[in-house]
Amino acid sequence: MKIVVCIKQVPDTTEVKLDPVTGTLIRDGVPSIINPDDKGGLELALELKDKFNAEVTVITMGPMQAEAVLREAFAMGVDKAILLSDRKFAGADTLATSNALAGAIRTLDYDLVITGRQAIDGDTAQVGPQIAEHLDIPQVSYLQSLEYDGKNTFTIKKQTEDGYQIVEVDGPCLVTVLSTANKARYMTVKGIMEAFDKEVEIWSADKIDVDEAKLGLKGSPTKVKKAFTKGVKSAGQVYEVDTEEAIGIILSKLKEKFII
């Protein structure tokens, strides 16, 4: 079995703060990480590698420094890593991004394509299903767990609003995975050592199978018209008092609001 996993390097947005005075983003020193849902996807692929000797290729698109997440994936145990890096990819919205990734996947053999459900910096959850459409393969999103019959059929538990669904699908197909689907393994020391010797393939736009007009800013139907930090509403009262007094203030508010 051959598996392709798409991952994204993201800023750890839980570490991003707003400057309370200027209201601007403080991005300095914010670490870059593998997007959490994508890490769930990597783990799923590696579990299939453990059980069925699957060959796992990981792809990311981004600037050269995105290589770091591919090294981490090597250290976790993937077999091959591809970095799509080219100015022609820049400024891509989700559709153009999905076209680039699909263009790369098209040149590979695959039975299963795995993406995270969504990235924490954009939260769109769009790229996975869009890749599936470009590749003309079925998709199952919000994957919680997956079983493989060893031949070509996947039985998948997917999350829904009010429970779950069990669905069956044959490869090749694409799944989008939740970070809660599993607990991602750590890099091993041996893995980390070996990761440095392994080759990350750098692919430019002419190496992939897609019409260039569909890439980057040119290939993006959506554009950002403006970006802004959100105005804050007028602040209420803030008390810096001891616990006893704080409790008194809270209780009187609860009474005023008829909560108690």
Next chain:
Amino acid sequence: MNKSEYKNVFVFAEQREGKIQGVAIELLGKARNLADDLQEEVYAILLGGKDIESKAQTLISYGADKVIVASCEELENYTTESYTQAITQISHEFKPSIILFGATTIGRDLGPRLSARLTTGLTADCTKLEISEEKELLMTRPAFGGNLMATIICSEHRPQMSTVRPGVMKALEKDENRKGEIIKTSINFNKEKFRVRIKETVKEKSSMIDISEAKVLVSGGRGIGNEAGLKMLKELSTILDAEVAASRAMVDAGLVEHKRQVGQTGQTVRPDLYFAFGISGAIQHVAGMEESDFIIAVNKDRYAPIMQIADLGIVGDCKSIIPALIERLSNKIKD
């Protein structure tokens, strides 16, 4: 593409088990405003099983001028492919200028697949939709983990599509006397593409909690930290007849189920009272709770962003304030 051929504001009227979802009703309200600004009409797309046409009048009562109904076995339950084919056909036939979807697990599965098939843009989780002077749809959404807001346009492609999370837009008052037109349509499926087989659909009891319905929410964040902290929240919520909610930090830590998460990737809530314990107030979280009637925040950090939106802010340690609150409240109830 000749943009001028594309007219009218469409809403995907999501139904599950024949029940129209609240988010579709809310979207009709927003679609009504947008269509009025454009001097165009509101269309609802209603896909479902044999009896689904009976729901069309409800959609009209909430603001639709026209309801396109496709009812057949293949559309009774949602599947990515059958719904994508249906809306693709409807889109080619009716040429919508705008299509709105609920950002539910269905909408977020369907929307992107459809955008790729129609080669058009899709903007996820919009919190504000308006029409520009150039008659374009301005789609505003949180980005960068909710720390930034971005207004997105889709100038050269049609339809302009966006998803909106439940609870964000306001539904119109129901008007039973409102008149509209029901347009029945049949879909020509390519069934060879139906490749995902549904084996079982299960509803879970624990999934039934809907924090967006609660009058009082006791919500915890990173500052609550662990199981012990969570236990305090639960105890307090029992006394106040409230529900426990959480920020993403608690959900990512595996302490609280995702259905209780408030914020951009969780639920949008508007309770009478929102307690934010140990929540710093990243915009991503705030986006989901700022409409609460009254917000009480307890945080060690005087300068945490949550303090700027709280009606009452207490600078202090949750680990001492919550137990003290529990003690005083339980005494009170015994009295």
